[in-house]
Amino acid sequence: SQTIHQWPATLVQPVGSPLSLECTVEGTSNPNLYWYRQAAGRGLQLLFYSVGIGQISSEVPQNLSASRPQDRQFILSSKKLLLSDSGFYLCAWSAGGTTQYFGPGTRLTVL
């Protein structure tokens, strides 16, 4: 069966510090991968999606970036965090269809 992992689970970072969140998927090959951000009590905002290694599409211009160095690894990064980057970050995968399967999320607080 397929599983998706995210780490860390929680993170507290100062403004201006770098960020690296990692997501890995097991049990499937060539998944579509997604990064979402969810503000408190709000819906999901799609940040990036990837249909293959090295292929990243950005949905929202911002100081975040994403990379897919391996087939089942998706990384969300920032060189300098802003206060507005605080939120709940969710990674998801799909097998090319519509249904997405989500990881447990990372709670990021920027102080």
Next chain:
Amino acid sequence: SQQGEEDPQALSIQEGENATMNCSYKTSINNLQWYRQNSGRGLVHLILIRSNEREKHSGRLRVTLDTSKKSSSLLITASRAADTASYFCATDPSGGYQKVTFGTGTKLQVIP
């Protein structure tokens, strides 16, 4: 921009009652999904209904889709305290690729 918008934003019911949540969207879709999110957790897929379907059941869940009104509803029958969560609709626009758009969610509280 958000494609789907859920209504109500919050709902509080007694255990055993039915819970109904609605989703409205703006453009033509291939399908519509409902997801559930427990507090502080990831989303879990509940059910998918295609644009040519009008009603679908899964256990205590009943989903309807009215493409003429661009709306869907999720009914949870005989609710349980464990159903307490936020529920999101997600639409897959016609002609789009992989850009499923999530609504803002309905926060359901089931009181034991």
